[in-house]
Each structure stands twice: as structure tokens, then as C-alpha cells.
Amino acid sequence: MANQNAKGIQRLINACFFSVAGFKATWIHEEAFRQEVILFVLTTPLAIWLGQTPIEKLLLIGSMVLVMLVELLNSAVEAVVDRVGLEHHELSGRAKDIGSAAVMMSLAWAATTWTVILFF
Numbered sequence: 001m002a003n004q005n006a007k008g009i010q011r012l013i014n015a016c017f018f019s020v021a022g023f024k025a026t027w028i029h030e031e032a033f034r035q036e037v038i039l040f041v042l043t044t045p046l047a048i049w050l051g052q053t054p055i056e057k058l059l060l061i062g063s064m065v066l067v068m069l070v071e072l073l074n075s076a077v078e079a080v081v082d083r084v085g086l087e088h089h090e091l092s093g094r095a096k097d098i099g100s101a102a103v104m105m106s107l108a109w110a111a112t113t114w115t116v117i118l119f120f
Contacts, residue, residue: 022072030075032103033068040064043114056117063110070106074099 006014026033043064051057077099081092 026072026075030071033071033075036064036068036071040068050118059113060117063113067103067106067110070102074103 027037044061047057047060047064051060077095081095084092
């Protein structure tokens with residue numbers, strides 16, 4: 001990362017540019033993230049329409065944001081593991097499997113949130 005000595009507002013501006021680069025890289029290289037963004041775009045209007053209280057709307061939308069957050073972290077783990085080496089290694093496989101499990105848990109949480117709010 002360039003200019004790691006930046007302070008104050010310049011550090012924040014740099015961080016924003018790095019974050020945008022991260023979103024762009026994830027969008028380009030991770031099909032799962034693209035699918036989750038599309039799911040978010042489709043479910044957000046539904047959440048606003050179907051949620052009866054501000055808290056319900058927040059939980060419905062937030063559960064989908066959580067899925068994307070976990071996918072971003074999983075993609076970062078996968079990128080680091082692949083950077084270290086593409087040969088099979090038990091710990092590399094374990095790291096990727098754990099990241100995948102985290103994504104699955106976030107999807108299960110989102111499904112549970114939507115089910116409870118909409119049907120109970």
C-alpha cells in the first residue's frame with residue numbers, strides 16, 4: 001500500500017480508495033459476491049415493503065449486508081491462501097473451508113431472519 005504514513009483526512013481518503021478497489025476486485029473475481037449483491041438489490045425493496053417496523057426492515061436488510069460482509073472476508077482469506085501457494089496443503093484447505101462455512105452460516109442466518117419476520 002502506498003503512502004502508509006498518511007495521517008488525518010488524507011488517511012481516510014486513502015482508505016476510501018482502497019475500499020473501492022477491494023469492492024471492485026471482489027466484484028470482478030468472485031461470482032458468489034456478484035450473486036449476493038444481486039440478491040441484496042432484489043431483497044432490499046422487499047424488506048422495505050414487507051417489514052412492518054423500522055427494526056424489521058433493518059433486520060431484513062442487515063441480514064443481507066451480513067452475507068456480503070462475510071463473503072468479502074472469505075474472499076480475502078482465499079486470496080491470501082492462493083497468494084501463499086496453489087499446491088494442496090491441509091491448512092490452506094482448512095482456511096478456505098472455514099471461510100466457506102462462515103458464508104454458509106451468514107446465509108442461514110439471513111434465511112432464518114427473513115422466515116421469522118415474514119411468517120411468525
